[in-house]
Amino acid sequence: MVCSADPSCECETGYYKALDSRAKDNSTCYLCVPKVPGIQVSNEANEILPESWDWRNVDGKNYLSFTRNQHNPSYCGGCWAFASTSAFADRLTIKDDRRWPNKAISPQQACLSCPIVVALQVINCRGGGDCYGGDKYG
Structure with a gap:
């Protein structure tokens, strides 16, 4: 390399x-x-897949987490943290078949360098955190 x-x-x-x-x-x-070679997925049971699928309505159940506002008061650059924590919360909800209320995982827990809003000012700790990842120094 x-x-x-x-x-x-x-x-x-x-x-x-x-x-x-x-x-x-x-x-x-x-x-x-x-x-890396891709994997072939087989359909051994010859299942017929649905024409469309929406996790917001599966037999009347919504498996997706609530929408969060990233623009408070300005864009913080942590869109990747919001997206990944929401997707993870959704996977947990799907796994437990929605037996518990909506899960909420804090985007700030995704990294140590996420921006923090203090007195309506966005503070970007250590200069890290943007829409391409949490810590630009990796």
């Missing part, structure tokens, strides 16, 4: 080029990452 700042760099067969944004000096770095 060689790092190159040249965007036109080529990788050998069996590898694909990926952008590594974890560099400590915020430089652009391209890596050659091994390709």
Whole structure:
């Protein structure tokens, strides 16, 4: 895995080029990452899949968590934390077949560098946290 700042760099067969944004000096770095073969999923029971599916209404049950406002008072850059914690809460609700009320997982728990709103001012701890990930220093 060689790092190159040249965007036109080529990788050998069996590898694909990926952008590594974890560099400590915020430089652009391209890596050659091994390709992983996909998995074939079989339908051994020959089940007929539904034409559409909506987790908001499965036999009258809503399995999805409530919508959260990320714009309070301005965008904090933690959209990835809101999305991942909501998706995880939804998976928990689906797993327990909605036996408990909606789950709420705090986006601030997703990382230590999430922005904090204090007196209507967004404070971005350690300069980390944006829509591309929680800690830009990885």
